Amino acid sequence: MTSTSQSKLHASIEHYFPYSNVRQYQDLFVNAIFEAVKDRRHILIEGSNGLGKTVSALSACLPVAKEHDLQIVYAAKTHRQHERVIEELTAISRRQSVSGLYVRGRTEMCLHPFIIRHAPDAISAMEICELLKIRNQCQFYESIERRNERFSELRKHIASHPYAATEVREVCRAEGFCPYELVKKALTGVDVVALSYMYVFDPTVRGAFLKHLDKPMDKVMLVIDEAHNLPETAVGIASDSLTAFAVRQAQLEAEGFRCDVADFASKFRALIERTSARAEKESYISPQSLIEDLTKATDMGDPQAFLEEMHETGSLIKQQLLTQGKYPRSYTHRVAEFLLRWLETSGDVAYTHVLSRYVSKAGPPSSRLEVVALDPSKVTEPVFSSVYCSLSMSGTLQPLESYVKMTGLPISTVCQAVPSPFPREHILCLVCSGVTTAMEQRTPQMYNRIIKRLTEVVHNTPANVGIFTAPYEVLEKLLDAGIENSLEKPLLYEQRGMKSRENEHLIGRFKSYAKRGGAVLLGVQGGRSSEGADYPGDQMNSVAIVGVPYAEPTPKVNAQIKYYERCFPGHGREYGYVISALKKAAQAAGRPIRTLEDRGVIIFLDYRFATQYCQQYLPLWIRRGIKTLPDQDNALKNELARFYGSKKDYE
Numbered sequence: 001m002t003s004t005s006q007s008k009l010h011a012s013i014e015h016y017f018p019y020s021n022v023r024q025y026q027d028l029f030v031n032a033i034f035e036a037v038k039d040r041r042h043i044l045i046e047g048s049n050g051l052g053k054t055v056s057a058l059s060a061c062l063p064v065a066k067e068h069d070l071q072i073v074y075a076a077k078t079h080r081q082h083e084r085v086i087e088e089l090t091a092i093s094r095r096q097s098v099s100g101l102y103v104r105g106r107t108e109m110c111l112h113p114f115i116i117r118h119a120p121d122a123i124s125a126m127e128i129c130e131l132l133k134i135r136n137q138c139q140f141y142e143s144i145e146r147r148n149e150r151f152s153e154l155r156k157h158i159a160s161h162p163y164a165a166t167e168v169r170e171v172c173r174a175e176g177f178c179p180y181e182l183v184k185k186a187l188t189g190v191d192v193v194a195l196s197y198m199y200v201f202d203p204t205v206r207g208a209f210l211k212h213l214d215k216p217m218d219k220v221m222l223v224i225d226e227a228h229n230l231p232e233t234a235v236g237i238a239s240d241s242l243t244a245f246a247v248r249q250a251q252l253e254a255e256g257f258r259c260d261v262a263d264f265a266s267k268f269r270a271l272i273e274r275t276s277a278r279a280e281k282e283s284y285i286s287p288q289s290l291i292e293d294l295t296k297a298t299d300m301g302d303p304q305a306f307l308e309e310m311h312e313t314g315s316l317i318k319q320q321l322l323t324q325g326k327y328p329r330s331y332t333h334r335v336a337e338f339l340l341r342w343l344e345t346s347g348d349v350a351y352t353h354v355l356s357r358y359v360s361k362a363g364p365p366s367s368r369l370e371v372v373a374l375d376p377s378k379v380t381e382p383v384f385s386s387v388y389c390s391l392s393m394s395g396t397l398q399p400l401e402s403y404v405k406m407t408g409l410p411i412s413t414v415c416q417a418v419p420s421p422f423p424r425e426h427i428l429c430l431v432c433s434g435v436t437t438a439m440e441q442r443t444p445q446m447y448n449r450i451i452k453r454l455t456e457v458v459h460n461t462p463a464n465v466g467i468f469t470a471p472y473e474v475l476e477k478l479l480d481a482g483i484e485n486s487l488e489k490p491l492l493y494e495q496r497g498m499k500s501r502e503n504e505h506l507i508g509r510f511k512s513y514a515k516r517g518g519a520v521l522l523g524v525q526g527g528r529s530s531e532g533a534d535y536p537g538d539q540m541n542s543v544a545i546v547g548v549p550y551a552e553p554t555p556k557v558n559a560q561i562k563y564y565e566r567c568f569p570g571h572g573r574e575y576g577y578v579i580s581a582l583k584k585a586a587q588a589a590g591r592p593i594r595t596l597e598d599r600g601v602i603i604f605l606d607y608r609f610a611t612q613y614c615q616q617y618l619p620l621w622i623r624r625g626i627k628t629l630p631d632q633d634n635a636l637k638n639e640l641a642r643f644y645g646s647k648k649d650y651e
Helices: 026-038 053-067 079-092 113-118 122-134 139-146 148-158 165-175 179-186 197-201 203-213 227-238 244-256 262-277 287-298 303-323 331-345 377-384 400-407 444-459 472-480 500-512 555-567 572-589 635-644
Strands: 043-046 071-076 100-102 192-196 220-224 240-243 282-284 351-359 365-373 389-394 414-417 427-432 465-469 491-493 520-524 542-546 600-605 627-629
Touching: 026 043, 026 053, 026 389, 026 414, 043 400, 053 071, 053 079, 053 220, 053 389, 071 079, 071 197, 079 100, 079 192, 100 165, 113 122, 122 303, 139 148, 139 179, 148 165, 148 179, 165 179, 192 197, 197 203, 197 227, 197 377, 227 365, 227 377, 227 389, 227 400, 227 572, 240 244, 240 331, 244 262, 244 331, 244 365, 262 287, 262 331, 262 351, 262 365, 282 555, 287 303, 287 331, 303 331, 331 351, 331 365, 351 555, 365 555, 377 400, 400 414, 400 572, 427 635, 444 465, 444 472, 444 542, 444 600, 444 635, 465 472, 472 520, 491 500, 500 520, 542 572, 555 572, 572 600, 600 635, 627 635
Parallel strands: 043 389, 043 414, 071 192, 071 220, 100 192, 220 389, 427 600, 427 627, 465 520, 465 542, 491 520, 542 600
Antiparallel strands: 240 365, 282 351, 351 365
């Protein structure tokens, strides 16, 4: 590992940095963060894998947080990232007294069998939990009052050390206490709280979380890991959808509970079906026209008043279901909630409204209405403007100025990109000419040519190979074209609608081949396999990026481009279309390069990656040594042989 003297770190950081060596450029990274947060400024910083971003962020933020009585809220997307925070805090705690908690949702923490069986989402878990507590039917909650002294001892202990959520849960299982209540009580005074984006950026969840945190937002130092995910997450938080199936269930539910909204739900469903019959796969729907048509069809009078009353009816149904010991889902409540959101956003240019047709899991075609948010800053800016300061970091953030504008960070935000510590000889980046997944060129001949190039990659890579395509359509066309029969190694591939556990099992199987000849993982850019997993060492030697993952030009995508063009003239297509695609490609490209000892080859199978236009959106560590190959057989084979050695060398 490349290292430098630790003396390059600021003296305040040295008290917390737990390792004897500092990686190349890590001092630039950690010092830049410290100087920014010390001056109470927001910082947006790009640093590649292998730089040690987590420990750098903690070591830079902790001295400032301690001095000013701040709490560090560390927001990340995946459980592994949260666990990494606790691991690094544990290392730091050997030098300085620090504490930290990794917070997970009630559904993941709860030990009560009824909630485990019947509450798949946070809201239902909360409602069931409250009812069980009122009825004195939760032994884990009841034991807190009975054994309060022991509970207080555990709270103090957990609040003074780094603890992961799973560790707290196991302690509580042994002691008979509620893990969620213990975490809530322990949050006050903890130095670092690691959690998902939702706790910080979802307004409803944030309100409840801050009550437990016992700190106002201006006493919070916010760290956002893998910050390239934030804009898409923010848009998802502000968006909503409603299926025709849910409306049908609302009708049946209202009939069963003898509510007077059954007729409304029936006519609403008929309106959706009529509109869907004459619509494209995805069509823009005038929000005002839909409400007008619905008002005429149902005689509901004042839409706002009617829907608020329907919403209250749904709440009563949920309470009755809870009383009966049943899962408290109300479709009446859901329909009213969605239509109130539809009304609220109908005159806002930061939203678009669409009707989508799709094939349901059961098989028959169905449709859904969607309220689509277009502006992530509507969700993120209120948070950034209220915290003490923030650190946003990732390996794929460039262009940094665009990110600042899209998320509503202050114009005074410090923007910096730190060089990669990876030795150049450890990474080979190639672009293949003569192949593309551009829409008009997706022909059988092109897919055969792509398979030919992929075969060269697989046959000349020592162990595992990752292949990440633009959309699922390309993945499926490669399968149809016979890619599996062309490879010498087992092929494992993602499928549409694959559940999280199924995907984890797929990745586990793929990794298991690393020491027994290798395998090929076929997935999509922007999917779980290409962003949520790491493949160090032989778990992925080479990765092939098949196509630029530009989104299909649907009404939603076009609305996004138009909105950004309105906000940032001349940059609509860039902000609303190009940047997100190239970030997905860059994330997928970085999967094999996770530690400084890794060696890997990145192959871009699309001539568009050779253009300056595309390359400007790729991280510097990728584009600094990228090489374009001619459209010739064996060009890839020769490059791979030079990098890995001949096939005999590794067989």
